[in-house]
Amino acid sequence: MWIRNAWYVAAWAKQVTEGEPFARIYLDEPVVLYRTTDGAVTALEDRCCHRLAPLSRGRIEGDNLRCMYHGLMFDPSGACVEIPGETRIPEKYRVRRYPVVERQNVIWIWMGDEALADPGDIIDWPYLDDPAWPYEGGYLHYKSNYQLIVDNFLDFSHLPYVHEKTIGTASYAEQRPRITHTDFGLHIENTTDDTPPTPAFAPFGNFAGNVDRWSIYDFHIRGNCVVADFGMAPVGGGGHAGDRRNAIQFRHLSALTPETANTCHYHFAQPRDFGLDAEGLDRKVLDVVVKAFHEDKDIIEAQQIVIDLDRDAPMLPLEVDRALLHVRRQIDRMIAAETPVSVAAE
Amino acid sequence: MWIRNAWYVAAWAKQVTEGEPFARIYLDEPVVLYRTTDGAVTALEDRCCHRLAPLSRGRIEGDNLRCMYHGLMFDPSGACVEIPGETRIPEKYRVRRYPVVERQNVIWIWMGDEALADPGDIIDWPYLDDPAWPYEGGYLHYKSNYQLIVDNFLDFSHLPYVHEKTIGTASYAEQRPRITHTDFGLHIENTTDDTPPTPAFAPFGNFAGNVDRWSIYDFHIRGNCVVADFGMAPVGGGGHAGDRRNAIQFRHLSALTPETANTCHYHFAQPRDFGLDAEGLDRKVLDVVVKAFHEDKDIIEAQQIVIDLDRDAPMLPLEVDRALLHVRRQIDRMIAAETPVSVAAE
Amino acid sequence: MWIRNAWYVAAWAKQVTEGEPFARIYLDEPVVLYRTTDGAVTALEDRCCHRLAPLSRGRIEGDNLRCMYHGLMFDPSGACVEIPGETRIPEKYRVRRYPVVERQNVIWIWMGDEALADPGDIIDWPYLDDPAWPYEGGYLHYKSNYQLIVDNFLDFSHLPYVHEKTIGTASYAEQRPRITHTDFGLHIENTTDDTPPTPAFAPFGNFAGNVDRWSIYDFHIRGNCVVADFGMAPVGGGGHAGDRRNAIQFRHLSALTPETANTCHYHFAQPRDFGLDAEGLDRKVLDVVVKAFHEDKDIIEAQQIVIDLDRDAPMLPLEVDRALLHVRRQIDRMIAAETPVSVAAE
Numbered sequence A, B, C: 001m002w003i004r005n006a007w008y009v010a011a012w013a014k015q016v017t018e019g020e021p022f023a024r025i026y027l028d029e030p031v032v033l034y035r036t037t038d039g040a041v042t043a044l045e046d047r048c049c050h051r052l053a054p055l056s057r058g059r060i061e062g063d064n065l066r067c068m069y070h071g072l073m074f075d076p077s078g079a080c081v082e083i084p085g086e087t088r089i090p091e092k093y094r095v096r097r098y099p100v101v102e103r104q105n106v107i108w109i110w111m112g113d114e115a116l117a118d119p120g121d122i123i124d125w126p127y128l129d130d131p132a133w134p135y136e137g138g139y140l141h142y143k144s145n146y147q148l149i150v151d152n153f154l155d156f157s158h159l160p161y162v163h164e165k166t167i168g169t170a171s172y173a174e175q176r177p178r179i180t181h182t183d184f185g186l187h188i189e190n191t192t193d194d195t196p197p198t199p200a201f202a203p204f205g206n207f208a209g210n211v212d213r214w215s216i217y218d219f220h221i222r223g224n225c226v227v228a229d230f231g232m233a234p235v236g237g238g239g240h241a242g243d244r245r246n247a248i249q250f251r252h253l254s255a256l257t258p259e260t261a262n263t264c265h266y267h268f269a270q271p272r273d274f275g276l277d278a279e280g281l282d283r284k285v286l287d288v289v290v291k292a293f294h295e296d297k298d299i300i301e302a303q304q305i306v307i308d309l310d311r312d313a314p315m316l317p318l319e320v321d322r323a324l325l326h327v328r329r330q331i332d333r334m335i336a337a338e339t340p341v342s343v344a345a346e
């Protein structure tokens, strides 16, 4: 269904505010995030071990979270540290604690085997936290399985059709991305020389005519993350490998965190290297991205509805699906290799 | 569940307009209708063979329909005729094509074994396309299984209760329709002499007192269609068999096309032979019919809810249910006699 | 799932008005209530034996209820007494009749084996019908299994958390209710001396300082009913056992009638012994109770959602859960001891 042993984007750091428990479902499990007195984020099972009330309806008291049904209090390790009216607290009174890491404005969560959680495996992406690369973080809630969106990430053939008027151009249909297998997933390079700029982003540049474009990106299988370097430059400047001073450059992160079998959290960011102080530009770029992403969302959610009508309808592969089929096979392999953490967690 | 080898009403011809794919589910299968350059209607499986996106989100290009996810193009036979970026198109890249016939303002579709589809089996009903019999076609979406509506067609005992104030009258309760088994289903005659006119249609005539009424109709099991001749005339004129010049006459078509196990498309038409040029009369007749049909829809949808509460509650038959029980048995027999077209299509 | 052999609150008497069938689902079964000419309430299966239309869409004719689909008429015993167009009425044409008792403004219903229905088992609670104890009856529709609400009845440990600002006070957390097992369920006594009045009800009294409070109540397992005597009095008056003249006293009834596995009817009343003629006071007390009850409803419905996410998550018992665990065991035992009435009724 999904890989458990992975760092998934849980939320934008700013979404988890002091004093307010933040509830979300990840991988079918209810989770509550909250900040302790030192500002650190804690993630606990959002299901009190007593009678299964959600802790996210509870109250933060110092570093602890109190269930506001009957008052059991849990510390950041998930251990119950107070049972009103009782003095002895048996060891088994605890909720699951999930490793979380807050870094570069993002909260990452590990839903799998805690022993394997290594913060060193989290993607280090400085653009998320660099004043030279401003952005506003975005979020979409998808009514589809995450895999349909992963497919979409890895398939460039949809660009001229789904995004005809936004981020796709006819020229994309004629070329093949260069795809390399890596230890984390795939490295993909897509460049086009001397073609019209992509309609959605053209207004951010001041191009007299055609441009050279590039889209260079890494797909990380664990965590379903895309990190990309893309942009356009006047023809003749050498494109991404040449002089980028007259280019407009973006960086991009898209991260999928499965919510349930048929729904998915989608966090994304698109830092840029121009117009750093321009009033409202963060939002303007976000709006353009959101518009293009809704084109994907519309077709993918419609695709999910068709799939649900007949779960046995086969998909026929194309040459252009190589990357996504490779990734689907890798995902299946990784899922098969995981040992279930516990019955309850499965 | 339902008969597949039958011509079902898919839509009113006017609903499928040039340049606009028209999406519907019939018998649990997603179907897209569109017009080719010669104006003919094509019906294809609304599920791209590539990755199952609905073709109804696609673009009509000449005679073909292009999937707007990754650009596969299908011709009216369902064959894939273009795969962007690929030159070879394997034979199996196709979607199912459904036989359709446009005739007399109606689009009929065949969801079963194509080899058995004979347009000669479509009901020939000239009133659908005769200036001497004007009407406006109607459509209702039912939240019930189609069989509950078929039952309702074949049961006259509900008229005085469900339609007390519209198309039912007390006199209906006292008589029995004359029912004949035919090769296509049933032929039913219902006549009442010298009773008050039916309230809903009385205003369309100018009757001083009682009338002779008739309702003569054929139920076609394949396609769930009723075609009827009904009306009223002043007493003494010989009713339907006599002089119809002082009568008001209607013809009626009701056709049920199952959508899913619990929902149904309902198309209907009620041509008349009077007030041919009267401004707004088409709509006025339609409104009266829709009002009466909502009386059925209300009780049938309520009945479906009760049935869903306990799928095992038995129905006890009455003498008046003979016709509908006969038809239910015939339907079951016909379904059992069908060979599944394919696994995917089942 | 639930006890069938029990008197459940079906409705407030005033809700079932003359001439109007009243439809509800109890224990997953559709029921229609209506009044016969003598004003008595009849409860029938809300599913016509003919073709399963709901009788609640029917018409009351004298003492009988006529199905408005095809006109079958049923008498208050559930027997079919008229089939339009037929003269013989076979014995099996009937719907189930449920014993009902209207008493003290409440309609009680017996969903189990009719042979065991003894009106003498209905809780006799004079406060429901005593001008000296005015109230306005309340109703809530819960989106949770009834057992989660029963749990809530029997667990006082939630008061200081869920009802922190309404009917709970910190002092409740420090004491233990005195619980006695009885033949009908549990008798529970809860008293606190010399503490601040409960915030929600304090405004109804005129207390200068602390009060003595009591909450003495019986939980009846069959029917899921709480009947209570509670109130507060100035410190030193002897509390509930002493002089109640300066006290404010309430009586309380809460009754849960399962609707489906995940929904429940909740009827409640809170008569008082003061302000008998005060304009609008019935509603004011009701509003305070409703507000406090919504605090329970919020957490319980949230708890149900968490439970539905993983039906296997275990609940860990606390010392304070003794009463509710005892009752859960009793309920299970009583359900196991019941013989299914009929296949249809199960």
Ligand code: FES
Pocket (backbone or CB within 6 Å): A048, A049, A050, A051, A052, A053, A067, A068, A069, A070, A071, A072
């Ligand atoms: S459910 Fe959390 S304390 Fe009881």
Ligand code: FES
Pocket (backbone or CB within 6 Å): B048, B049, B050, B051, B052, B053, B067, B068, B069, B070, B071, B072
């Ligand atoms: S899903 Fe239709 S072209 Fe890919």
Ligand code: FES
Pocket (backbone or CB within 6 Å): C048, C049, C050, C051, C052, C053, C067, C068, C069, C070, C071, C072
């Ligand atoms: S369903 Fe009640 S009379 Fe037919």
